Amino acid sequence: MARSGHRFGRVVMLGTAIAALGCGTAAEGAPGAAPADSTAPVAPAPADSAAVRPFLERLQDADRSLYPDELLETDATLRDSALAALDSLGLSGYRHRYRGPAVEASLTVASSLITYNRVEALVAGLGGDLEARGGAHLNVQAAYATGPRKLRHLERLEVPVRQVVLEAGYADRVVAYGSNSPAANGLRALIGSADEKDYLRRLGARAGFRIEARRGGRIGAAYEAAKDRSVGVHTDFAFLGDSRLMAVNRPVDEGMTRSVVLEAAWGRLGDDRLQVNLRHRVAGGGLGGDFDFVRTDFRGSLRRYLPGNHEAVWDLVVARAGGKPPVQALADAGGLSTVRGFDRRTRVGRTAVAARMELFPAFDPLGAAVPALRKLRIQFVPWADAGRVWDGNSDAWITSAGIGAQRYIAPLENAAYLRLDAAFPLGPDRPETVRFMLRFTRALF
Amino acid sequence: MIRRLWFGWILSVVLCLCAAAVAAAGGASADTAGWSGDEVPRYRVRDPERVTAREMNLREIMARATEGERTKLAGHRDMTFNATLRSILTWKKKKEVRDEVYLVYQDADGVDKRVRLAEKVTRYRRDGKTWVPKKDDAGEDDDEEARRGSVQVEVNEEGRGADLSRLPFFLENQEDYDFTLLERTLEGDHVIFKIAFHPRSPWKPLPSGTVYVDTDVFRVIHEEFTFLENPAPVFLKDIERVSRHWTKLPSGEWVTSEILARLHPNGTFGLLPEQVDVVLTLNDYRFDRGYDARKFGPRE
Numbered sequence: 001m002a003r004s005g006h007r008f009g010r011v012v013m014l015g016t017a018i019a020a021l022g023c024g025t026a027a028e029g030a031p032g033a034a035p036a037d038s039t040a041p042v043a044p045a046p047a048d049s050a051a052v053r054p055f056l057e058r059l060q061d062a063d064r065s066l067y068p069d070e071l072l073e074t075d076a077t078l079r080d081s082a083l084a085a086l087d088s089l090g091l092s093g094y095r096h097r098y099r100g101p102a103v104e105a106s107l108t109v110a111s112s113l114i115t116y117n118r119v120e121a122l123v124a125g126l127g128g129d130l131e132a133r134g135g136a137h138l139n140v141q142a143a144y145a146t147g148p149r150k151l152r153h154l155e156r157l158e159v160p161v162r163q164v165v166l167e168a169g170y171a172d173r174v175v176a177y178g179s180n181s182p183a184a185n186g187l188r189a190l191i192g193s194a195d196e197k198d199y200l201r202r203l204g205a206r207a208g209f210r211i212e213a214r215r216g217g218r219i220g221a222a223y224e225a226a227k228d229r230s231v232g233v234h235t236d237f238a239f240l241g242d243s244r245l246m247a248v249n250r251p252v253d254e255g256m257t258r259s260v261v262l263e264a265a266w267g268r269l270g271d272d273r274l275q276v277n278l279r280h281r282v283a284g285g286g287l288g289g290d291f292d293f294v295r296t297d298f299r300g301s302l303r304r305y306l307p308g309n310h311e312a313v314w315d316l317v318v319a320r321a322g323g324k325p326p327v328q329a330l331a332d333a334g335g336l337s338t339v340r341g342f343d344r345r346t347r348v349g350r351t352a353v354a355a356r357m358e359l360f361p362a363f364d365p366l367g368a369a370v371p372a373l374r375k376l377r378i379q380f381v382p383w384a385d386a387g388r389v390w391d392g393n394s395d396a397w398i399t400s401a402g403i404g405a406q407r408y409i410a411p412l413e414n415a416a417y418l419r420l421d422a423a424f425p426l427g428p429d430r431p432e433t434v435r436f437m438l439r440f441t442r443a444l445f
Numbered sequence: 446m447i448r449r450l451w452f453g454w455i456l457s458v459v460l461c462l463c464a465a466a467v468a469a470a471g472g473a474s475a476d477t478a479g480w481s482g483d484e485v486p487r488y489r490v491r492d493p494e495r496v497t498a499r500e501m502n503l504r505e506i507m508a509r510a511t512e513g514e515r516t517k518l519a520g521h522r523d524m525t526f527n528a529t530l531r532s533i534l535t536w537k538k539k540k541e542v543r544d545e546v547y548l549v550y551q552d553a554d555g556v557d558k559r560v561r562l563a564e565k566v567t568r569y570r571r572d573g574k575t576w577v578p579k580k581d582d583a584g585e586d587d588d589e590e591a592r593r594g595s596v597q598v599e600v601n602e603e604g605r606g607a608d609l610s611r612l613p614f615f616l617e618n619q620e621d622y623d624f625t626l627l628e629r630t631l632e633g634d635h636v637i638f639k640i641a642f643h644p645r646s647p648w649k650p651l652p653s654g655t656v657y658v659d660t661d662v663f664r665v666i667h668e669e670f671t672f673l674e675n676p677a678p679v680f681l682k683d684i685e686r687v688s689r690h691w692t693k694l695p696s697g698e699w700v701t702s703e704i705l706a707r708l709h710p711n712g713t714f715g716l717l718p719e720q721v722d723v724v725l726t727l728n729d730y731r732f733d734r735g736y737d738a739r740k741f742g743p744r745e
Contacts, residue, residue, distance in 0.1 A: 051633020082563035090739040
């Protein structure tokens with residue numbers, strides 16, 4: 001019996017080894033499975049790591065040998081004393097003993113307000129954070145807008161309660177409206193007079209909640225009450241470019257909007273290769289305010305590899321405004337974020353659809369043609385856009401195609417590459433000019 | 446009578462020789478079941494063990510490794526471990542050795558809490574070819590600058606799901622990488638696959654690397670990475686290498702024991718160090734002890 005058991009063990013081990021080496025058994029080559037014609041029961045291989053330990057030690061020793069000994073000498077005294085102190089005192093006692101703060105305060109820059117644009121000129125200031133042990137977080141920012149010479153401010157409170165984050169905020173600042181939202185727009189405006197947004201001044205408050213989940217998943221709801229006002233242009237300064245592009249900021253319908261906003265998002269284009277955002281706003285009616293309307297926005301992006309490791313990215317933007325929306329709540333098409341060969345908000349209506357496709361070839365034509373230029377790491381990206389609106393200033397499709405040359409600069413989600421696009425407008429209503437745009441583009445990783 | 450005796454003796458010898466010859470020719474195990482000392486044993490040749498062969502392709506290996514990694518801590522509800530981070534930052538004329546100590550809790554619900562317990566900084570200046578501890582203005586040694594006043598409790602921002610079944614990035618985002626099976630080696634009764642991977646797009650600053658998969662349980666047991674495309678050109682010259690070491694605990698779990706890295710920041714104007722070496726040592730793993738609010742603070 002003992003001999004029979006020994007043989008069984010050898011057969012199992014042999015089966016495991018053969019299956020793992022790629023000569024799987026008929027039973028799908030399962031590791032640890034006995035041969036298919038064996039009457040022996042299928043059982044897992046003995047879990048014995050002794051066999052791989054010398055192998056692992058060789059790999060690990062070879063790896064460690066590349067580092068100085070000083071790095072590998074962990075300070076066990078520091079670790080042991082800290083852990084012993086935590087053991088005896090507990091976290092609260094440890095904090096008390098070492099004067100850990102119940103509330104941490106910090107001074108920062110006013111990161112949400114700092115910008116440069118044609119209506120505010122340079123906006124700069126400071127912010128402060130108060131963070132309590134439980135995770136409640138108060139952020140206050142104040143900044144001075146050098147164009148209109150006004151103070152802008154923003155206050156934001158977040159209180160996490162289990163998986164729900166309660167949030168409330170109050171702000172007086174200039175915000176952009178419309179579909180166009182190029183990354184680092186302030187930098188583009190300052191350097192190249194390429195301010196590609198339209199602005200209004202918004203004073204208002206917001207209260208709501210959000211639930212954040214893995215993989216960029218998020219749902220939330222909020223009540224918002226805000227008063228919108230038109231703002232004029234205060235500067236056309238830029239280091240380069242044509243200052244006439246900075247000369248106009250269209251007026252908006254002024255008034256109070258009281259609304260409920262529902263938001264949902266899922267996925268990250270880098271990790272999940274799919275990203276969707278949905279927002280629905282109901283304004284007016286029983287909520288009050290000067291405007292009665294609903295607006296729904298959908299934005300989706302998808303990336304996939306094609307044969308040859310080329311990569312394609314598709315974007316779809318859909319917006320629908322119902323009721324009696326103010327002009328700033330109408331849907332639009334045209335501009336860097338939708339149809340690149342046309343100016344921003346070329347088409348404005350109640351419904352807008354825009355679709356884009358970009359192809360990221362896996363090869364380097366510049367480096368292949370001129371090997372000395374391979375180090376520049378310039379990637380060429382052909383693309384095409386199309387869009388239109390319904391119940392607006394035109395029912396015709398607008399389309400454009402072009403090519404971009406981009407170079408990787410930093411691991412930033414929305415500004416990973418610096419790209420120069422040449423956009424060729426297509427169709428009967430096209431402008432006669434080819435547009436060149438220098439901008440930052442998103443990461444696809 | 447004598448003839449009968451001779452005949453019987455000769456017959457016995459011949460039978461014995463035949464039996465011995467059969468046994469020698471077979472060289473196999475003897476089926477001795479029911480054999481008693483008075484009987485001639487029956488020998489038979491067993492059929493060799495036959496194993497049908499089918500090539501296990503890389504896709505299957507990756508699928509099994511993914512499943513193996515996903516279930517590597519299956520059955521466990523939570524784990525606690527210590528993490529000690531040592532980093533050496535080297536400039537041309539100075540050097541800093543930093544030690545930080547953390548206590549970490551992770552569970553199947555995605556709760557990931559790290560309590561930063563202590564930090565010690567030791568500074569050196571270059572004196573010829575040697576490093577000597579730096580002194581402050583009062584002439585005191587500036588080493589042993591241990592601080593424990595900044596206890597921080599960090600909650601992983603990944604949110605729920607950053608749990609015990611988290612996969613290595615190259616398995617989580619397999620679509621972004623091309624894999625190549627480099628080698629199959631037999632270590633004892635274990636087969637180890639050596640697998641290389643690199644980004645499918647040559648334009649993305651993603652890591653390339655080599656990983657080793659133990660087919661006993663289809664677990665990743667060693668990882669080495671490098672970056673062909675500099676991931677942060679503004680701040681870094683390059684990341685020379687990153688590696689993760691695994692170990693098997695006596696209780697059977699495969700866990701990370703060390704993460705080592707060497708990188709070269711962009712040392713323009715001497716603001717950033719020329720070289721940074723880092724080792725994160727993880728030890729004292731404990732499973733299913735529950736959440737200890739006394740050590741980690743309130744759970745939520």
